[in-house]
Amino acid sequence: MNILLVGAGLSGAVIGRELAEAGHRVTVVDARGHVGGNCHTERDGDTGVMVHVYGPHIFHTDDAEVWGYVNRFEQFRPYANRVKTTARGAVYSLPVNLHTINQFFGKTLHPAEARTFIEALADHSITDPQSFEDQALRFVGRDLYEAFFKGYTEKQWGCAPRDLPASILKRLPLRFNYDDTYFAHRFQGMPEGGYTAMIARMLDHPGIDVHLHSRFDPDRAGAYDRVFHSGALDGWFGFRLGRLGYRTLDFERFTDTGDYQGCAVMNYGDPDVPWTRITEHKHFAPWEAHEGTVCYREYSRAADADDSPYYPIRLVAETALLADYVALAEATEGVTFVGRLGTYRYLDMDVTIREALDTARQFLDCAATGQAMPAFARRPL
């Protein structure tokens, strides 16, 4: 079959590769001038440092098949993310762990003591936390909440934590030991040559044609047997029902010599510091040596029509609009919506790859059994 993949990010590259290996003819188009989507990495012209152009990306997964898959296309170096935060004139490690607790409260608690101590600070009057704020107060109490979560969250989401769902905080762990690694997954690492090299290798197959600087117009979908769209769901329909809300990021690049901040990611929790974090890219490749260093100061704001969409907002209004777009998509033939923009969800890279592999398999099964491929392999609601 003649298949079109809109988007040369991980979703497009993995689905394209799987279908090309199954013998289909695959065309991949991307509006940007590079493959890799938002995982794109490139060498900085001034310093030679490998830069994560759309923000820091650390690979982590418990999915052995996904880990095997990425290692097929690029050598991964061991890399565990360790995040620091500057708050109230001191530097702490995140996620909140025993070191953070002892440092913040000036104590020398052991794990069981710390658990009891934090339990005593927690707000037990909150029995069914609905908002991010309730959830934080219920779990860590007011002091830790205000130092580490409140200001950062207000800057990141542009709204009060009491207006965000509790589910956002459920993802942030609280540790009663000195483990300061950010992710708890079995497999973690960094692609030695960068994500773009890995994704370019996925797309390097005789059955795949890649066209960059090519924005796809859905009116041309009829030229293909099937389209997989990893661009914006509302964009496919010309935003005719309105725009799904996103946060976007602005990066203020600056360079220095040597080591600017001593770690890859430094968060800023205080509300009077306008940026959310500073990323120093050379620390993502500790096996390389560079005299210069390049950093991104990161600011978060609501995305306008011309901005790159980063994080789907998914509050009540957006979810209602999403339901309307899902209904439109399910009434549309010939296209399957995939990936972070096509399904309007935040997806880590490993989840993106897992879903892309499953989507390709589902398509091959449907083709073999004469069944119709649905508009979503994973329904976004």
Ligand SMILES: Cc1cc2nc3c(=O)[nH]c(=O)nc-3n(C[C@H](O)[C@H](O)[C@H](O)COP(=O)(O)OP(=O)(O)OC[C@H]3O[C@@H](n4cnc5c(N)ncnc54)[C@H](O)[C@@H]3O)c2cc1C
């Ligand atoms: C700031 C940030 C940090 C992140 N950090 C991590 C991390 O540390 N670890 C992790 O696992 N995950 C991380 N992620 C998630 C990761 O970026 C995604 O999992 C991944 O990018 C999803 O790939 P995708 O192919 O679905 O989407 P994308 O990478 O967005 O690719 C979609 C592509 O489609 C193209 N496109 C869109 N519309 C059209 C059109 N009409 N015509 C042609 N082309 C089009 C776009 O140009 C884009 O290249 C992070 C995400 C963000 C926003």
